Amino acid sequence: MTHASTSPSADSADQTPAESTGRYPLLYLLGSSVLWLVVSGVFALITSIQLHTPSFLAECPVLSYGRVRAMAETSFIYGWIGNVGLGLALWILARLSGEKLRGANWVFVGALFWNLAVTVALGGLALGDLTSISMYQLPSYVQPLLFCSYGGIAVAGLLSWTGRRREMMFASQWYAIAALFLFPWLLSIAYVMLECSPVRGVLQAVVGGWYAQGLWTLWIAPLALTSGYYVVPRMSGKVIPAYDSAALGFWTLLVVGGWTGARHLIGGPIPAWISSVAIVMTVTLVFHYIVVFLNLRMALKGGSLSLGFVAIGLICYVSGGFVDALTSMRAYAAITQFTVYEDAQKLLALYGGASMMFFGALYFALPRLKGAAWSSGALIKGQLILSAVGILVTVLSLAAAGLVQGNALADAKVNFSDIAVQMRPYLLVASAGQFIILTSSLLLAVNFLKTVITCCCKSDSSKEGALAS
């Protein structure tokens, strides 16, 4: 069933019509994504330091904790994941269609305005236009711009899909089309229900939670799996095992995922059935994670650096799903709710799960898009090691800090100054972890820049496979 893309065709020097028209718009998307990754890493490090040293940059209103946190999140999700996820999805859709990337000019214009919108959003957040809704920290005035520019980018993907040569669709295509198609709906619904005519009272939190979860299960995770399902069979040279269940895994994510948002609102002032439904659905979603693990487990055997990224991504993605299911249970949630444990979960999913899959696909894609090998194999290896260590250190220390915080919060006799003191050692380690993650992102940025700039004059694409795959 998977044969469409699993033939271990000569990866090196493989140029398809997809690259001929798509090269520059896609390079632009990928390049901006790397830049945003570094920017968000800097912001994340600042917030991490402010958690254990509140006086850090406190005299500067632009860099107060709430605002930097919002900027870190927005630059990561809409800057890094938006650009890299869309760029890779378009490339993969075009390749699987066997045709040129159509509408490439639209992609370029869309990407230009998308990045402009993210920049304006960060400026707005710095000046205080926060929404206070997690994953939706977008000032109201940038949302129409984001929406329209997204249309420009996504239309090329849809054209690739409708114009595909083979009628049969491969798993990458399901996930890519789902992500491309569903994001505008999510954003516009949130825009109408939270900005244009806001719903009443706590329903804002319900809509916000629904949007945030939808963004993960209907956009970010599908974008990441687009890369995973494309890259793993291509690089391992093997057919995807248990591919028959892939469709079931896909529909489980799409149908069940959107219901799981309100588990963060347990015990709160919303009707209790909303969070009960969310808990049931979160546990159901475990099925999806098992299927993904079975399908992509070839990545764990390794074989190349890019595959190494995907393997770590897979482990984080699946374990993140299991942790989600476990902590959605009321007994656990009563402890972890409102603590930095939730930050650890977010990092595990967004950085460990999704981003590592993007890294793997990015290392696979760039030599083909650029027609030349990565400038430095050592930098790739460096990023792989540093990001793996960074994830491990940051996730574990934040989770430990969260458990300490949660248990202390549950005891009414422990006051907040004591909680801060108890958490401090773990938070210091978490800051070190954030620093390692930032360093790993810098390695990618340097490598990307060197590859794109120095390779302009060379057209030797024969050794690309050696380094990237």
Next chain:
Amino acid sequence: MKNGSLFFLGLFAALGLAWVGIVVSSNAQIGSLAGYYDDTDSTSYPARPSGLAAQGALVYKDLGCASCHTQQVRRPGFGSDQDRGWGERQSVARDYIYQTSVQLGESRIGQDLTNLAGRKPSAPDQDDLLHMLYQGQGAMPSYQFLFETHKIQGEASSEALKLTGKQKPQSGFEIIPTTRAKELVAYLLSLNTTYDYPEAHPVAGAKGEGEK
């Protein structure tokens, strides 16, 4: 999967179902919740915020206070919310109906503020809150950019902070809260959920019934 239009329909249904199931149905349930009119004191609860407090809500939002403070007292059985004196009852949807931008919050680096002004035995007053904003406390940074240092001309201002020790301004100067600081404090002092709605004690089970 071959049929393109069927695939699209499936995607759309997946999103639509979750939207109808979670958002639309909860909106139908509590979307038109009205104030509760109490016959005994001829007043409707919750009270609408004053103009200054509404301004302060915007300051609260733009500084991202919600990234460390929640505004929800959970049901009995969830943590120590009531034991910490954050509220004498759980928060209910009706508490929030007049808030233009609800700040339930997702993290408790700092205290819950649902009922800050209604806490017993002693709720903080304006002076306490201004001092806390200026000095910071524990994990909370100081927000000195919400204050201005003025040279005292003539008589000292009645609004000046009474500071001691290191933070005392040099002689001849005084520290005055800006309008934003005053708005924020007015907002914090408007956070009050002391009124007991009939629905505020529904789900505590045997334990809750025993208490009340």
